[in-house]
Amino acid sequence: MNILLFFVIIPILMIFFLWISKNRNQIRGIMVAGSSLLLILAGILTYLYLTQRAAGDTAEMLFRSDYSWYSSLNIKLSLGVDGISVAMLILSSIIVFTGTFASWQLENQTKEFFLWFCLLSLGVFGFFITIDLFTMFMFYEIALIPMYLLIGVWGSGKKEYAAMKLTLMLMGASAILIAGILGIYFASGATSMNILEIAKAGNIPHDAQLIFFPMTFLGFGVLGALFPFHTWSPDGHASAPTAVSMLHAGVLMKLGGYGCFRVAMYLMPQAANELGWIFLILTSISVIYGAFSAIVQTDLKYINAYSSVSHCGLVLFAILMMNQTAATGAVLQMLSHGLMTALFFALIGMIYGRTHTRDIRELSGLMKIMPFLSVCYVIAGLANLGLPGFSGFVAEMTIFVGSFQHTDIFHRVITIIATTSIVITAVYILRLIGRSFYGEVKNPEHLKLTDATWDERLSAIVLIIAIVALGVAPLWMNNMIGDSVLPIVKALVIK
Amino acid sequence: MGVELYLVISTIMLCAGIYGFLIRKNTLAMLISVELILNAADINFAVFNKFLFPNQLEGHFFTLFAIGIVAAETAIAIAIIINIYRNVQSLDVDKIDKMKH
Amino acid sequence: MEYTILILLLPAIMFIFLGLAGHKLKPKIAGIFGTISLGIVTLLSLITAWEYFTSPRVNGVFEKIIPFNIEWLRLGEFLHIDIGILLDPISVMMLVVISLVSFMVHLYSMGYMHGEKGFQRYYAFLSLFTFSMLGLVVATNIFQTYIFWELVGVSSYLLIGFYYTKPSAIAASKKAFIVTRFADLGFLIGILVLSFYGQTFGFIDLMGGNSDLALQGAAQKSFLGIGVLSWALGLMFIGAAGKSAMFPLHIWLPDAMEGPTPVSALIHAATMVVAGVYLVARMFPLYIVYAPGVLEIIACVGAFTALFAAIIACVQTDIKRVLAFSTISQIGFMMVALGVSTSMDAHGGLGYMASMFHLFTHAMFKALLFLGAGSIIHAVHSNEMKDMGGLRKHMPITHITFLIACLAIAGIPPFSGFFSKDEILAAAFKFSPMMGWVMTVIAGITAFYMFRLYYNIFWAKEAKHEHKPHESGFSMTIPLMVLALITCVAGFIPFGHFITANGLVYDIHLETSVALLSVGVAIISILIATIFYRKETQPIPEMLASKFRFIHKSAYKRFYIDEVYQFITHKVIFACISTPIAWFDRHIVDGFMNLMATATQKLSYLIRNFQSGRVQQYAYVFLLGIVVIVGLILLIL
């Protein structure tokens, strides 16, 4: 029995038990049990992975096992993880765990909420543990659809519009993705949809690559908030309920980067080399552009959503640099952005739950009213603007140094352009903090608001610990990821 | 007297039938027009069989079956049309467009 | 010397401890904790210094020691960021300076911040700052410098914004962070470029180390007509200029005075602001070899800044602002000193030694000045000169110590400032007479405004106070006295024996001509100041002010630099870049997506009548379909 299977079994069991659960306490119990199990599982997996690597197992993927599924179509349930997936699994489990607590106070239709929530996490986990194109894609879509109901029913603001827009844009992307995947499969003439085998064969014709690489990259890229297809993200995140924006911005957007790297670029290296520059320009646009548009936003969630556009842009940017350091940085950035943005959304949700507004012009002096939340927010902010000691710094520096090692002058110049984002980030973060958290309390209503409850504290603290841990001692994670991106980067080097 | 002549006739019947079906507003008249088309087809079968493939009977049999079926179909159609008449007190085909768009 | 790691660890631990558990403790306890830990750190660094400088020289120079170094992050096969401790003369010197001043400030704050809300937080931040600053100076590689560079930036941000309910404080902290952050971008890019060509971050490797060849190779390469290494080092200087408040990135420093005064003393006078100077000194060998042009730029920028700040300082009325501008000006001196160095040897490298020397002495007497100002402000609850005057009677200790500091900065022997400044002037004259004269004049102006300040505080007309000002408590006066003592004796340290450009011993000998000149100028300007400001009434300054109203006003308004920045940020970046982009995103990009959706809807309404509900029309379409298909096939065939 492959340990990876538990990552899908546990959510399924959670769904089942939620289905038969009677009251709110049972639901909470199930969620806590399940999510902590997942967390533990992720820990165990990391341990096993590292020990196996230490034991000198240099296979590209560990914990490999194939379960035949649609054998007549060469579709298998192929499991396997490398450092990247392990990192992503850690991230997902942390965020599912904290998301559970962030939505602890949820009142209406708790059962259904967590039902869809679990389906969402099922998709996420499944995506990261499989290496079979079809299965991967299936989990990818499983993760997408619950968003509609989660946002539409439990969201806030113009939720119907946002939910519909998000779902349609992402589904549109995945529609293109199907074509890309089928293209890869048939063009490679492989006898399986297993990524490793297709990559090993590496016989996708050049012109086919030129057609299907953009499709695949775009298909995943939209989820990675690739300019100009990022507009679902501000509205979607703004209207989504806390836990959902956490999971979506924290993990789901990473599916995009992961897919681009693992599928689009790994399987079609020539096209990646030839067409990479187009997407490189797009991503660097979204890095700068997202940051700039965040400056003038007034809604906390919009600010964060645009900063997500900017940071996720950095992920795609880095993987397109096609060298080990930058790619490692990209994965680190996925991790750190996931954690940070989840923390952000969690805190925003908690603040919104109290003040019932997210407009920074109406918020002021929160530091006096709810010190804990505010301090956490400041920490999140500092992490977000890439302060040393937090994960953001590690990731961004790895990306910048790595990208700048590129031998081509164009790439180096564009890297410098991208680096300017760190200043802009500082501007909007500090503006926001100065406005909403410092200063005197303008709205007397807010004075009687309370600080965080234990569950909220828990979720915030867990996230902060993760961020700091990654920021202070990045080396082991860095090595784990670095070893794993190597084969892909090697594949990208054209002989 | 060759096969073409018959074909001309059947074609004329076909066109007449189609024309009638598209133009006549009376449902029964439309029914009759359809009959014309069907009969044109029957004629074709018979003619092809007779002139092109004289040494077999496939066409004739087909014609027989077709006639039978058409008879049944027409019967049902008339029943339904009567039913419509009961509902809207008219045979005008344009009366039955309650459901649209 | 492994114990040096404690110098880093203690403040860090103290920060975490106070940060997490601080609000549980009594304020007093927290303060004591912080101060004691800093005391230990100071002790350790003094021991370190002693041990280091008494250790035998290897062919004439103190060898660089790396007692501790770990790989922190690996970036590719050659590049890796380490966290470690590098002991060489300048870093050891900085260790002493920082820990000493920081200790004084800790002590001083016990009294000054007494009863403030968030006392524990204050000490936590102080420890954080100390940790970061120490980490910065002992960095073994350029990237570690950058890391701690950022950390000192943020701790200064936190400390400036300590009174987080005060709008001006918020604005100031924001400004400080963003301006320095902007400069740091230059630093970062510089690092990127350097590391790209040098394939290392380590100082030792960079300077005459393994990557020398790589760098020599890179020296030929050029980008936009300028050598890549000049680019790298120039960009790094931008970073340095940002931290050290060189023109035009100086605007954050005066506002930074919004923070508590001890903080200003520690961060914005003694330690953090000289980080830039330290960085240039650190990279000095590279500058000399690969970017002499950049050094000249540094010299010019420094000189201009020094002059510029000095002029402004003459007309400010907020005593902390006067001190802030004098700080800027003095740092200008240090930069000039570095800039005018032409070679590594004792002769050309005199400026290097001088700037380090001045850095040392300046740290002491400027800290003293600020702490004195602090005790004054503590007494009169105001920063404005007009609320002071005639305080000499009420607070003698403060008075004496302040006077000593003023004399030191004015460059009157035998106080420390004289010696260091003299060396700088000498170096400047060596570089070019022009530069020498300019610096001399600036020295004069310095003396003038310092004594303007002095007289306006302690003499002049006594302002009426609701309750009589009184001398501050021991916790505040003791640091004053200690620093005053150091200021008196520091000049006699044979600095050249410890720190020179090439590390070889160099005996400081005063060039009489320069010395006499500077002293003369200083005395003259002091006299002028005395005439102007000693009296109860001050007719001459007012007359001058009214005569040259424009100059006076613009100087008072700091030559409107802040307004320019205001304009750029709000009118240009916010209004002309961000807002349009945001609009574009909402209405064009997003609009396009919505357009497609609505277009589909509209289409579906347009073709509605295609389904008319009439059987005959259905038949039409049916037939039409057949005809069309047939037609198409005929076309295809």
Added chain:
Amino acid sequence: MDYSQFLYMKEEVSLIVVMAILFLYDLIASEKARKYFSVVACVLLGAHIIYNLIPTSTPGSAFGGMYYYTPMMTIIKSILTFGTLIVFMQADLWLKREDTKFKQGEFYFLILSTLLGMFFMIASGHFLMFFLGLEMASIPMSTLIAFDKYRHNSAEAGAKYILTAMFSSALLLFGLSFLYGACGTLYFEDIPALLTSGNYMQLAAFVFFIAGIGFKISIVPFHLWTADVYQGAPTPVTSYLSVISKGSAVFVLLTILMKVFAPMVTEWQNIIYGLIVITITIGNLFALRQKNMKRFLAFSSISQAGYILLGVIGGTAIGMASLVYYVLVYMVANLAIFGVISIIEQRTEKVSMDDYNGLYKTNPKLTFLTTLALFSLAGIPPFAGFFSKFFVFMAAFKSGFIVLVVIALLNTIISLYYYLLVVKAMYINKNDNPIEPIKTDCYTKISLTICLIGIIGLGIASIVYETITAFSYGM
């Protein structure tokens, strides 16, 4: 003659037996016995399915090639019968209504006779057989559509159906006559040899044939009757129309295209190509703004027909398999939705989408089922629809119709949009007087449960598809 060839007709024969029994039951049963009519019908049909589930004999033909048999046909026939069984269950509530309960027998008999017609149509080896089957399937259908004869909509739908049906079948017949004229025979296995490309008569014949069968599958532009008829017909009949007759017709289309018109493959692939594009697009565009659930599903079923044709266009074995699989999956999903619609209609007379607003508050279970079914139709994992869609795409892609697949894929976005509209209505929209909680009878319960299992299980359990594939190579 050799009676053993009747063994090939196992399905038909047993179906006829079932019909006969029901007929007699209808004649002789007492009022009390009539109460159990539905039970009897369902049991008999169930028995029929079980009896024919396993494909026994090897491929072969009977009656001089008039009748064909391949194991694949057993599969499709069982699927259709299975669907019919579910329709029976869902129809019960409606049949128990005052104005229909005296003609239950007719309903069962008529439905089964159309089913028989489809069987013959599927199994036909000669165009005469095909034509007979077709008509046998469509004539009783019109009476079924007009079953609620005192309701205007039903009557109108019946009229529209019979008129267009006659029109199309007349043209089909005319086309067949041309084919006969061109080839001199109408046996499936003889025709291919006689087809010569560029023969206008054959071409015309072929187009007429496509039109005639397209009418059954409701391919654009031969689809216009669909919406009205679906809306007007009694809901069980609509569901029967939408899945069973469509499914059988598609299957037949594929077999005939593969068997008979193989020589003119390029022509028919071009035609089908165009038809698929407009069918999917037009269907979607119309479905966008429908407010009546049945009409909405009519258009959705039109676009679904387009997707089904993706399995046809390749004309390959994998296409056949994916097609049959698609039909099966589509059947369970559609029947689930129609089941919900019909029970709501029976209880409350409400069929408008606006009435469904806030349904979730009152009927969570029904809503949940509907949601899953809609997701399945939209092709969202882990529900069966995803797999079936993916497989037909795969089939078409494999045959090299990449652009077509992309177009179809982009269309899925529109379809997702309108399916989500229903979900939105049920979950999100507010409603002042929502449909009160509905109690479902055991028949509906069973049928919906079966559908639910199908929706979830058919995709996850690859065995179904694998079996179908195994037989598809028997073509």
